[in-house]
Amino acid sequence: MFFDSSNFKVLEAGVQLAWMQQQINTQNIANIETPGYKSKSLSFESVLREAENENAPAEVELIKGTINTSDNVSKRPDGNNVDAETEYISLYKAYVQYSLALDKVREEFDKYSYVLNANM
Secondary structure, eight states: OGGGSHHHHHHHHHHHHHHHHHHHHHHHHHTTTSTTOOOEEEEOHHHHHHHHOTTSOOOGGGOOOEEEEOOOOOSSTTOOOOOHHHHHHHHHHHHHHHHHHHHHHHHHHHHHHHHHHHTO
């Protein structure tokens, strides 16, 4: 069934990670004027490890993001290192990725709907 397939699990992980990225960017933007706030980012360590070791079987359940706090030195005197332009661009990129992943999930459901309705 589609829900048990690796394709669905990858799509589901993609949607979740894109949503998480949007939340992190929104949090960074909301704290742009907070003194001492350090920006956060999302990394996909398990995906990178799988890409490094192509011979290993892919474990779709292991696709997870890790939230990291930036230690970059702030150019501002209050110690905040959030760059608004970078955050807005990243937010938009995550939004597009989220939308595309949801569209792909909808396409897969439409295929199943077509097959189910064609037999009736």
